[in-house]
Amino acid sequence: MKHRNGETTLDATDLKILEILQENARLAYSDIGKRLGLAHSTIFERIKKMEANGIIAQYTVKVDLERMGTKKLMAMMTIYTDPKESEKVAEQLGKLPQIIEIYTSLSEELLIIAKVIAEDQESLHALIANSVAPLEGVLRIRTSIVTKKFKETQPSIGAIADKLTFIKRARNINRGKGT
Amino acid sequence: MNPNIAPDIFAVLPREKAFYFFTSIGNYTGVNASSLNEFAEKIREVNVKSLEFHLNRGDFEKWLTEVLQDTEIAEEIRKLKRLNLAGDDLRNHLCETVSRRLEHSKSPL
Incomplete structure (x- = not known):
């Protein structure tokens, strides 16, 4: 390094x-x-x-909640926000323990995408109705409940290595040395 | 003042106590109401699916009773639920019920 x-x-x-x-x-x-x-x-x-x-x-x-017997429901929320308030909305969402990932995205409108876990549909709805919808700057919310997980990994260093120029440089040096 | 009128019926509520209209679990329409007057306006324009969703769940009664403390209108809406209305029929009956309550509240004894 x-x-x-x-x-x-x-x-x-x-x-x-x-x-x-x-x-x-x-x-x-x-x-x-x-x-x-x-x-x-x-x-x-x-x-x-x-x-x-x-x-x-x-x-x-990495805990497998299903094997632990805790049946948690997972959902992806797409929160349409007023661009002036989106940072604040994201910060407020970050304080909720049920929200485990938060991203912002710019498409036609400014969006916040958040992954949320809840005990059941009713507690998911209560969380969104009581703690997300009332946040200033929230324009509307679309929520999709996850029904089946096919893959969940971190980006592998090996898979992204070729995208990084400094690694290419290091590999070329290694090749030059005949290693 | 009419003694039948609940104390908070004309109150303008803070954001966290407003009624937020959803069409299904977690799907917020962007429409909300911070008073009974505003509620009367919003039920005329919100997606009718939202009215069906909240009526079936008992959310209107809950908000009117617990937040606006108006048990009288909550009871009227509970009666509406028993009629199994849907679509524009539901919207019309709901608007009528809320408007009637507002008119009644404004009128002197």
């Missing part, structure tokens, strides 16, 4: 470490080292640097 003009640049080894951690964040430094043919101290240092720089933002647990 290099720093230049305030920008952090990852090299191919950092990216491989991130790919491995995305698969299993509980692997020991020595296990990651074995897979990459590097010393565990090298892995340790690189991971610590990526943590310090915020590239590794968090280690977390």
Whole structure:
């Protein structure tokens, strides 16, 4: 990892470490080292640097709520907002624990897209009617209840690697060295 | 003052106590009412699906009783529900009921 003009640049080894951690964040430094043919101290240092720089933002647990027996309903809300108020609306939505993801989008109108979880349809409706619709700047709301989940992943480092110019550079260097 | 009139019938409510018209679970039309007067106006123009949705759920009665504290009109609307009305028939009956209540409230003893 290099720093230049305030920008952090990852090299191919950092990216491989991130790919491995995305698969299993509980692997020991020595296990990651074995897979990459590097010393565990090298892995340790690189991971610590990526943590310090915020590239590794968090280690977390992915809980399968269905297996836990908690039948939660999930819905996607599209909130049409007054452009002047949209930031405030998004901030207010962020305070509601039932809303787990919030995005803004600009199509014909300014939209906020939010993922929400609730116990059942009635509590979903109560949340939207009592806590979302009354927010100043909310023009109207469309809600779709999720019926089946086909895929839910984080973007894989490997899948987006070719889109990043600095990685291409690193790969070309590696190819030049015959590695 | 007419003693039958609930104290909050002409009150203009804060945003969090207004009535928000939905057409189905989570689908807000963008129409809301902060007083009984405004409610009377909005039920004339809102999508009729919204009227059917809220009448079947008992939301009108709940808001009129709990927020506007007007049990009299709430009872009138409960009676409407039993008629199983839909579409413009429902809208017309609902408008008539609310207008009647407003007129009655304004008239002296």
